[in-house]
Amino acid sequence: MNIPCFENIPGIVLENKNFLVARKPHGIPTVPVTGSEKYSLLDFVSKSYPEVLEASPDTRKKDEGGVIHRLDNGTYGLVLIARNKKTAGFFINEQKSGRICKEYIAVTKKKGVNDIPEGFPTPAFYFLDKKDCPCSIQSRFRYYGKGRQAVRPVRLDEENRLIIKKTEKNIYTTDILSVDECCQKYLFRLRLVKGFRHQIRSHLAWCSYPIIGDELYGGEKSPFLELYAVSLNFRDPETERNIRCQLG
Numbered sequence: 400m401n402i403p404c405f406e407n408i409p410g411i412v413l414e415n416k417n418f419l420v421a422r423k424p425h426g427i428p429t430v431p432v433t434g435s436e437k438y439s440l441l442d443f444v445s446k447s448y449p450e451v452l453e454a455s456p457d458t459r460k461k462d463e464g465g466v467i468h469r470l471d472n473g474t475y476g477l478v479l480i481a482r483n484k485k486t487a488g489f490f491i492n493e494q495k496s497g498r499i500c501k502e503y504i505a506v507t508k509k510k511g512v513n514d515i516p517e518g519f520p521t522p523a524f525y526f527l528d529k530k531d532c533p534c535s536i537q538s539r540f541r542y543y544g545k546g547r548q549a550v551r552p553v554r555l556d557e558e559n560r561l562i563i564k565k566t567e568k569n570i571y572t573t574d575i576l577s578v579d580e581c582c583q584k585y586l587f588r589l590r591l592v593k594g595f596r597h598q599i600r601s602h603l604a605w606c607s608y609p610i611i612g613d614e615l616y617g618g619e620k621s622p623f624l625e626l627y628a629v630s631l632n633f634r635d636p637e638t639e640r641n642i643r644c645q646l647g
Contacts, residue, residue, distance in 0.1 A: 409443040412477060413644050417486040417636055418465075419448060420644045421478050425623040429469040429478055431462050441466055444480060454481045456488050467494060468501070471597065473612065476503070476628025477644060489636040497592040500632040502576070503599055505587045506625035507608040508618070515607055516617040518543050520554045524605045536573045536602045540595045549615055550597045552605050571595045573602045584611070599626065 409427070413420035423429060423440045431439045441464050445452050454465030465481035467490045479499070481487035493499050512523040524536055538552035555570065574590040585608055589599055597616075603609060604616035612621035629646045 407475075409440055411444070411447075412646070413642075415482075415635070417482055418490070419444065419451070419480045419482065420631060421480055422646070423470055423474070423476060423478050423628075425473055425475045428472050430464070430466055433462075440478060441480075448482060450482050451480055454483050454487045456484055456491065467491065467499070468594070470628055471600070471624070471626070473624030474626045474628060475623075476626075477501075477631050477646060478628075479631055479633065486636050490633070493634060494593075498634060499592065500630075501591045501594070501628060502630035502632075503587075503589045503591070504627045504629050505589060505599060505603055505610050507585045507587060507603055507610050508583070509585060510607045510609060510617065512607050514617070515604060518549075518551045519605050520552055520557070523607050524552075524602070532575055532577050534575050536575070536606065537570055538602070538605075539568065539570060540598070540601070550595065550601050552601055569593075569595075571598055573599055 407424040409424060410422040411419055412422050421440055421444050428439045430441045441451065445464065451465040455461050455463050465483070465487045467479040467481060467487065470476060470478060479490060481490055490499065515523050520538075537555060539555065539557075540550045541553055543549045543551040571593060572591075576588040576590055578588075579586045587603065587608070591598065600610055600613050600616050604613070604618070609616050609618035611619050611625040612623050613626070614620060627646070631642075631644045633642055634640065635642055
């Protein structure tokens with residue numbers, strides 16, 4: 400498994416009359432940040448494809464345009480964007496039904512099971528090595544810390560009703576497809592079909608494998624977050640044929 404070569408500028412990876420797949424670099428938001436002048440991926444795309452700004456269905460925020468899913472500011476990779484409201488509605492329903500699949504590569508450093516950050520369920524989620532793959536991490540989530548900047552997994556067998564009451568009721572799954580070790584780094588290939596904010600970052604920290612550059616979750620300091628959204632699988636809204644778009 401290799402880390403994809405990347406250009407740290409936005410770009411269009413796939414163009415269709417109804418949708419686009421864009422490449423988001425490290426360090427910029429997917430959509431405009433409220434109260435901020437910070438440049439976003441949507442700003443970049445709308446310069447050449449202004450129709451994406453009007454593609455937001457009435458049930459969603461207008462400033463999200465036709466963006467179907469977001470990536471964290473630090474995450475590099477592929478984002479699906481609709482060019483009209485009909486297509487946006489189709490993809491939103493596909494996403495809710497678990498028919499849009501996203502794959503990621505995360506570069507991590509192993510920590511001791513007693514070194515997971517404060518607030519995580521104990522014991523740490525058990526993951527031994529690549530012989531355990533493929534496997535899955537499942538949890539609910541709750542917001543954590545000042546300003547709810549982070550999230551923490553909630554175990555499915557959690558008996559504390561107060562925690563369950565205050566947390567997200569849905570169950571979220573991170574599939575670990577494979578793990579490679581190189582120079583004391585561990586490269587995880589992961590799959591999501593339904594995601595929660597910071598899901599991969601939080602789940603890997605719970606496994607004692609925080610992502611390099613992810614200091615919020617106990618990761619080693621680095622100039623950027625070593626998390627890459629490398630693949631999207633989805634159906635074409637007109638032909639219903641499967642489309643697989645990849646980086647690298």
